[in-house]
Amino acid sequence: MKLSVLFGVIQMIFGVCIKFSNDTYYRDVLDWITVCIPQMVFMICFFGYMDWMIMYKWVTPVAQDPALNGAPSLINTLISFGLGQTDKQPLYQGQFTIQKWFMIAILLSLPLMLLPKPIIIGIARSYKAKKAARRAAAAHQDVEAQSLLPKDDKATEEPAEPGMDEMIMQGSLESTGVMSPIWIYCAWAVLFAITLGVLMFMDVLECTLHTLRLHWVEFMSKFYMGDGYPFVPYRHFDIIKNELEG
Known part of the structure; x- marks a missing residue:
């Protein structure tokens, strides 16, 4: 189960790295700042830290360290991490200080990931809508000005191409390719x-x-x-x- 968690988190971090690559290629500065960076910070500070604790517990002889008072539970450690409390059985020295800074980074990444992009997109759409309305008003004035000009009676519409439906049906039935x-x-x-x-x-x-x-x-x-x-x-x-x- 723990090994599956390791592979799953590695895959998620790899997906964020692909997002970084796409935004760099398309020069999408907005997504690069408001999506990629906070997602990577959240993934590493929470799930990456959880994976590190799993591997650290695997390779560290916790039972031989009297300061730890036995093997700590990772579930209790994560609960204490989320609540900002001191763990009674720390996994390593200075754990509370490191977890405090990780939690601050996570809390800062959440509003950066959720708020700026929708606000910026909403402002951009509002600006485009106003610009399109001004263009439509100008085009409407041009149409009204042209309607006042004398009409040319010799102007005729271009006749539609005959036999289009028959040509489409015949081509569909005769085609035998993939x-x-x-x-x-x-x-x-x-x-x-x-x-x-x-x-x-x-x-x-x-x-x-x-x-x-x-x-x-x-x-x-x-x-x-x-x-x-x-x-x-x-x-x-x-x-x-x-x-x-x-």
């Missing part, structure tokens, strides 16, 4: 069935599900946001139109 729309729809059905089976029936495999959750959520959330983007319906007409216009 990227054929028919194969894509069939593959989607298979993927949906697998996803449904994983979500609905794999819950009985508690350990497997817990492992996947740790990897997908706890590990990947350190460097992958997955916020998504606005939904745009898939239309063959739009794709062909963009190809023709490009």
Whole structure:
């Protein structure tokens, strides 16, 4: 169990390191300061310190040290660490002082991790919304000015391209490659069935599900946001139109 905790914390710290690498590559100073640094401080000062105590207890002959009065319990040590109390059975000399500084670093990292980024993003969005409103007002004034100009009766609209639906259907039926729309729809059905089976029936495999959750959520959330983007319906007409216009 303790070995699993060691590997789990190492994986989480590795995920934060990947987050550091991504923010450095994309030059995201906001995430680098308000997400990466406080996350790393929290991980090392709490979970990293817990792993260090586990390994220290493994390699230290605690029973031979009369000052420690026997082997201390790591659970009691963590409880005393969280409550800021002096441990009756310290694991090493000067433990209370070190834990006090670790707790101060943890308490400082929490507001830095939770507050600055939403506030800065909210201010930026408000500024962009006001800027877009000013542009829309200016464009509306331009439209009103153009509506006062004399109209050209000879102006005609460009006729729509005929036979587009027939061309799309014929191309879909004639295509036999891997990227054929028919194969894509069939593959989607298979993927949906697998996803449904994983979500609905794999819950009985508690350990497997817990492992996947740790990897997908706890590990990947350190460097992958997955916020998504606005939904745009898939239309063959739009794709062909963009190809023709490009």
